[in-house]
Amino acid sequence: xxxRGTVGAGAADSRPVPAGTAPTAxxxxxxxxxxxxxxxxxxxxxxGRRPASIVGxxxxxxxxxxxxxxxxxxxMARAGVDYAQYLLPAVIIQAVFFTGGAxxxxxxxxxxxxxxxRLRCLPIARAAPVGGLLIADVVRVLISMVVLIPIxxxxxxxxxxxxxxxxxxxxxxxxxxxxxxxxxxxxGWWAGRPEGAEASANLVYFPLLLLxxxxxxxxxxxxxxxxxxxxxxxTRVADALRALSTAGAxxxxxxxxxxxxxxxxxxxxxxxxxxxxxxxx
Amino acid sequence: xxxxxAARPNAVRDALVMIGHSVTVARRTPTTVLSATFLPIILxxxxxxxxxxxxxxxxxxxxxxxxxxxxxxxxxxxxxxxxTGIAAHQDLHSGLDDRLRTLPMARSAPLVGRxxxxxxxxxxxxxxVVALxxxxxxxxxxxxxxIAGFFAVPLVFGVGFAWLAVAVGLRAATAxxxxxWLNAALLVVSFLSTGxxxxxxxxxxxxxxxxxxxxxxxxxxxxxxxxxxxxAGPLLSSLVWSTGLTAVCSVLAVRSYRRRAxx
Numbered sequence: 001x002x003x004r005g006t007v008g009a010g011a012a013d014s015r016p017v018p019a020g021t022a023p024t025a026x027x028x029x030x031x032x033x034x035x036x037x038x039x040x041x042x043x044x045x046x047x048g049r050r051p052a053s054i055v056g057x058x059x060x061x062x063x064x065x066x067x068x069x070x071x072x073x074x075x076m077a078r079a080g081v082d083y084a085q086y087l088l089p090a091v092i093i094q095a096v097f098f099t100g101g102a103x104x105x106x107x108x109x110x111x112x113x114x115x116x117x118r119l120r121c122l123p124i125a126r127a128a129p130v131g132g133l134l135i136a137d138v139v140r141v142l143i144s145m146v147v148l149i150p151i152x153x154x155x156x157x158x159x160x161x162x163x164x165x166x167x168x169x170x171x172x173x174x175x176x177x178x179x180x181x182x183x184x185x186x187x188g189w190w191a192g193r194p195e196g197a198e199a200s201a202n203l204v205y206f207p208l209l210l211l212x213x214x215x216x217x218x219x220x221x222x223x224x225x226x227x228x229x230x231x232x233x234x235t236r237v238a239d240a241l242r243a244l245s246t247a248g249a250x251x252x253x254x255x256x257x258x259x260x261x262x263x264x265x266x267x268x269x270x271x272x273x274x275x276x277x278x279x280x281x
Numbered sequence: 282x283x284x285x286x287a288a289r290p291n292a293v294r295d296a297l298v299m300i301g302h303s304v305t306v307a308r309r310t311p312t313t314v315l316s317a318t319f320l321p322i323i324l325x326x327x328x329x330x331x332x333x334x335x336x337x338x339x340x341x342x343x344x345x346x347x348x349x350x351x352x353x354x355x356x357x358x359x360x361x362x363x364x365t366g367i368a369a370h371q372d373l374h375s376g377l378d379d380r381l382r383t384l385p386m387a388r389s390a391p392l393v394g395r396x397x398x399x400x401x402x403x404x405x406x407x408x409x410v411v412a413l414x415x416x417x418x419x420x421x422x423x424x425x426x427x428i429a430g431f432f433a434v435p436l437v438f439g440v441g442f443a444w445l446a447v448a449v450g451l452r453a454a455t456a457x458x459x460x461x462w463l464n465a466a467l468l469v470v471s472f473l474s475t476g477x478x479x480x481x482x483x484x485x486x487x488x489x490x491x492x493x494x495x496x497x498x499x500x501x502x503x504x505x506x507x508x509x510x511x512x513a514g515p516l517l518s519s520l521v522w523s524t525g526l527t528a529v530c531s532v533l534a535v536r537s538y539r540r541r542a543x544x
Binding site: 052074079207221 | 468
């Protein structure tokens with residue numbers, strides 16, 4: 001957080017400032033959480049008024065869950081995979097991607113519509129614009145999960161590793177959502193145009209999600225591709241989520257590997273977001 | 282009114298102008314380019330890489346390319362037609378359509394431009410997907426005549442579907458709403474077909490859906506035209522679907538287009 005426009009502790013209270021002081025001295029100290037929450041509320045209201053984002057957060061993930069289960073359950077069972085248990089982490093990851101794509105479009109709209117320029121001249125925490133988007137995104141992902149987990153349970157998914165692991169499952173999804181959406185926000189600001197943001201969001205989404213072990217096992221891929229599939233971050237997140245929902249699985253290693261991807265990426269995207277917001281384009 | 286009247290509209294020339302307009306707009310709309318070319322290409326690559334060995338453990342990756350390619354052609358066509366429907370909606374509500382109506386042009390030109398423009402875009406989709414498919418191992422085992430049929434079947438279906446998309450676009454109250462729901466509906470018809478897996482691998486409740494699904498008919502017709510087999514049944518039912526969609530939806534589209542006329 002960068003307290004822009006403040007000069008030391010004196011600016012935090014509202015005592016009248018002597019004439020002749022720089023006008024910036026009168027501005028209150030920005031509060032990252034408050035500013036983020038305000039902007040997050042704005043994004044959530046915008047999402048709630050758009051049928052597309054409701055379809056994207058609730059209907060599409062449901063439809064994909066049912067379709068993948070219907071189409072590939074029998075072939076996967078032949079390959080020895082309990083697809084209900086296998087599929088739920090995949091569709092949750094996919095829902096996070098949908099949220100990220102929507103975040104990129106919202107971010108591009110803010111950049112194109114001038115809101116970003118307006119925010120830049122307000123005494124707000126510099127990280128609040130990205131923070132606001134991320135708060136809204138995490139809420140949206142939680143809504144998707146609340147819809148998807150019961151559907152998964154009807155199909156046969158179980159949190160078989162206990163309550164603590166289930167909480168870890170939700171926490172990893174949350175961290176993944178924050179990381180991915182931070183990347184997508186940077187992408188949206190860079191694109192600067194909603195249409196371009198949507199197109200580039202898809203360019204990221206398809207290869208990352210479909211060349212992972214999310215929907216099918218890594219062993220099914222061609223030999224030359226398999227090492228890439230096994231080691232890319234989406235696979236690592238899916239591995240962690242599966243370990244946290246499978247009875248008797250070793251959780252420490254997959255979770256640590258996933259964190260090893262997510263934490264540095266989050267730092268990188270956070271830095272890029274702050275830099276992008278700070279620059280005039 | 283002045284004695285000098287405007288030149289009589291020439292339907293063919295005006296249609297050509299509007300076809301050019303559709304093609305230009307399609308080329309410059311990222312989502313259209315994406316769903317017409319990128320989506321089927323990436324799905325052909327990734328679905329083959331990920332599910333070939335699951336769907337048929339004994340087959341090769343090239344076998345699955347031969348199996349799944351028709352579905353991806355159809356998906357490219359239906360999902361990009363959706364963007365044309367949206368474009369028709371936007372033209373109607375953004376004022377472009379009002380502007381066209383003030384010009385001395387043939388009344389049929391805007392709709393003809395859309396449908397023919399879609400057909401050109403669909404041809405690009407088929408050619409791009411087949412070209413990549415051949416690189417990945419797609420082969421025709423039939424006569425030249427059947428191969429021509431292989432290309433014609435999705436294009437004819439594409440005309441019917443383009444009419445459906447335009448009819449929906451012209452009648453819809455809001456574009457965004459219709460787009461996102463149709464998107465979900467198109468996923469359902471694409472998946473619950475015999476495109477990704479054989480019918481006996483679908484669950485019992487989905488098999489009758491796949492049986493009557495027009496996507497299955499088009500896919501099966503393309504498969505038999507490329508690799509041989511009983512072509513008559515699927516070919517007939519995909520032609521029935523295509524002409525049915527064209528007949529019903531073109532009437533609906535023209536009617537709602539006319540209704541906007543006096544303003």
